[in-house]
Amino acid sequence: MIKETRLTLQNIGKINPESIDDYIAAGGYEGLEKALAMDPFSIIDEMLEAGLRGRGGAGFSTGMKQKFTSKSCQACPQRYVVVNADEGEPGTFKDRIIMEQDPHLYLEGTIIAARSIRATHGFIYIRGEYYTCIARTQKAIDDAYSRGFLGKNILGSGFNFDVEIRLGAGSYLCGEELTMLESLEGKRGNPRIKPPFPAEKGIFGAPTLVNNVETLANVPLILRNGKEWYRGYGTERSPGTKIFTVSGQVNKPGYYELELGVTLRQIIDDLCGGMLEGKPFKAALLGGAAGTFVDASMLDERMTYDNLKEKGATLGSGAVIVMAEEDSVYEVLHSCLRFFKHESCGKCVPCRVGTTLMVKDLEKLQNGIQDKEALVQKLVKDSKMIAATSLCPLGQSPVLPMESAARYFMKELVKV
Amino acid sequence: MNPRDIIARFEPRQDNLLNMLHALQDSHPENYITSDAMDEVARYLNMTKSSVFGVVDYYSMFSLRPRGRYIIRVCVSPVCHIKKAGSIISHLENILGIKTGETTPDKLFTLEIAECLGQCQEAPSMMINQKVYNNLTDVRIREIIALYK
Numbered sequence: 001m002i003k004e005t006r007l008t009l010q011n012i013g014k015i016n017p018e019s020i021d022d023y024i025a026a027g028g029y030e031g032l033e034k035a036l037a038m039d040p041f042s043i044i045d046e047m048l049e050a051g052l053r054g055r056g057g058a059g060f061s062t063g064m065k066q067k068f069t070s071k072s073c074q075a076c077p078q079r080y081v082v083v084n085a086d087e088g089e090p091g092t093f094k095d096r097i098i099m100e101q102d103p104h105l106y107l108e109g110t111i112i113a114a115r116s117i118r119a120t121h122g123f124i125y126i127r128g129e130y131y132t133c134i135a136r137t138q139k140a141i142d143d144a145y146s147r148g149f150l151g152k153n154i155l156g157s158g159f160n161f162d163v164e165i166r167l168g169a170g171s172y173l174c175g176e177e178l179t180m181l182e183s184l185e186g187k188r189g190n191p192r193i194k195p196p197f198p199a200e201k202g203i204f205g206a207p208t209l210v211n212n213v214e215t216l217a218n219v220p221l222i223l224r225n226g227k228e229w230y231r232g233y234g235t236e237r238s239p240g241t242k243i244f245t246v247s248g249q250v251n252k253p254g255y256y257e258l259e260l261g262v263t264l265r266q267i268i269d270d271l272c273g274g275m276l277e278g279k280p281f282k283a284a285l286l287g288g289a290a291g292t293f294v295d296a297s298m299l300d301e302r303m304t305y306d307n308l309k310e311k312g313a314t315l316g317s318g319a320v321i322v323m324a325e326e327d328s329v330y331e332v333l334h335s336c337l338r339f340f341k342h343e344s345c346g347k348c349v350p351c352r353v354g355t356t357l358m359v360k361d362l363e364k365l366q367n368g369i370q371d372k373e374a375l376v377q378k379l380v381k382d383s384k385m386i387a388a389t390s391l392c393p394l395g396q397s398p399v400l401p402m403e404s405a406a407r408y409f410m411k412e413l414v415k416v
Numbered sequence: 417m418n419p420r421d422i423i424a425r426f427e428p429r430q431d432n433l434l435n436m437l438h439a440l441q442d443s444h445p446e447n448y449i450t451s452d453a454m455d456e457v458a459r460y461l462n463m464t465k466s467s468v469f470g471v472v473d474y475y476s477m478f479s480l481r482p483r484g485r486y487i488i489r490v491c492v493s494p495v496c497h498i499k500k501a502g503s504i505i506s507h508l509e510n511i512l513g514i515k516t517g518e519t520t521p522d523k524l525f526t527l528e529i530a531e532c533l534g535q536c537q538e539a540p541s542m543m544i545n546q547k548v549y550n551n552l553t554d555v556r557i558r559e560i561i562a563l564y565k
Contacts (some may be wrong), residue, residue: 033464
């Protein structure tokens with residue numbers, strides 16, 4: 001029987017998210033005090049040795065990102081930290097929980113991250129629909145200023161850092177880091193060509209560190225408790241915890257912070273109280289719409305970034321959408337593809353036209369087409385072509401649900 | 417409040433554009449960004465009106481057309497879909513007597529669809545302006561709509 005390991009969620013339900021005193025009494029801003037006493041490069045070393053990996057979906061080393069940003073363009077007068085709080089991957093709501101329930105935690109992480117790369121200005125890009133997150137984060141920022149955790153000469157260290165909230169306006173694509181930078185500059189959310197990466201040329205052309213909310217929530221804890229403490233959780237290559245957001249056909253859907261390495265079966269049975277009304281398990285969509293379907297054969301695989309990748313699945317943002325026997329893979333796949341069609345920005349023709357055609361083609365399964373298997377195979381081929389010829393992760397996403405649905409559920413798709 | 421006063425609360429930098437557009441839209445009783453407002457923004461940020469229009473047009477939370485006082489946004493993403501968001505939409509269409517994308521004749525409600533609202537543990541979900549409603553059922557929807565009439 002596995003249990004939750006709450007590190008980033010340790011204050012949830014225990015402190016008043018609008019009280020900075022509550023946060024400080026729970027050890028808040030101790031990590032920042034330690035960071036301010038350290039050389040910025042030592043903060044980066046601490047993150048590298050702790051093995052923290054980005055929790056937004058890609059799982060890239062946070063320390064490496066900081067190192068690149070810190071070392072690029074020494075002549076640049078300004079560096080920036082951008083917090084990716086544009087949570088929008090279907091099935092994902094982990095960042096919302098942190099922002100609503102413990103906003104100081106990720107704010108503290110933001111200030112430490114800024115210190116590590118010597119940034120003096122930051123932006124928190126929160127999706128426009130997250131009104132409570134916006135209000136609580138603004139309150140946290142105001143209170144942090146009044147206590148000297150933000151602004152000029154933070155806690156007498158000589159370090160200056162200001163941060164402002166910027167609102168998204170309903171574009172999933174703006175959660176992609178380069179597109180987010182365009183949006184932050186007040187433009188349409190069209191992706192940029194990379195390289196250059198944000199570490200080299202980010203917002204306003206300056207070196208920029210872009211980190212996800214959950215990633216930043218880990219940062220103060222590592223500083224406060226040390227890298228060995230952090231490495232005591234999770235696995236060698238995926239240390240620490242990950243917040244999984246489980247939804248769909250389980251008895252207790254919700255958010256669960258777990259050491260990496262648990263299995264899907266443990267999540268469903270031990271934490272979520274089993275399948276809803278004892279329905280038989282059919283599938284899970286891991287990582288959201290830009291994720292992969294798995295069937296019952298994957299129930300006992302360890303859920304780490306690397307193991308799932310080897311098996312052709314993805315951990316992504318930590319979304320686990322559970323489907324029962326009665327749910328239609330066709331309909332969920334259709335919902336995913338319709339989503340990409342809606343969110344495609346239109347810049348790359350293969351994505352703009354391709355996502356539309358994929359929805360149309362998929363619907364032919366319902367319209368009495370003869371060779372359904374050939375149609376599904378064509379869809380997989382098309383999705384690969386779109387992935388290969390589109391600039392940004394949106395065009396590279398439809399292949400994930402499409403290919404995995406075809407791999408595990410061809411029998412069902414040909415019977416639609 | 418007129419658009420000029422709202423815009424003046426922000427520094428004249430293009431990176432303030434989205435925050436500015438939200439403020440303009442939220443202050444308008446018909447929940448949209450008017451042509452006059454775009455003129456003012458363009459002048460203030462030294463942009464062309466067409467670039468401002470391009471930004472407004474791109475983002476799904478902004479509207480170029482008048483809408484109702486209350487914007488109902490129903491989530492249709494995969495989780496809500498599994499939890500039968502489709503029937504939620506048809507139920508709302510019946511109650512309000514409009515199709516998705518339309519505004520009621522009394523200009524009270526506009527019905528829209530939205531992508532994942534991040535409420536998946538309590539799906540299906542919708543928002544009415546800034547308020548989130550979860551665990552929707554036909555009965556609950558009728559009660560919620562009655563609150564706004």
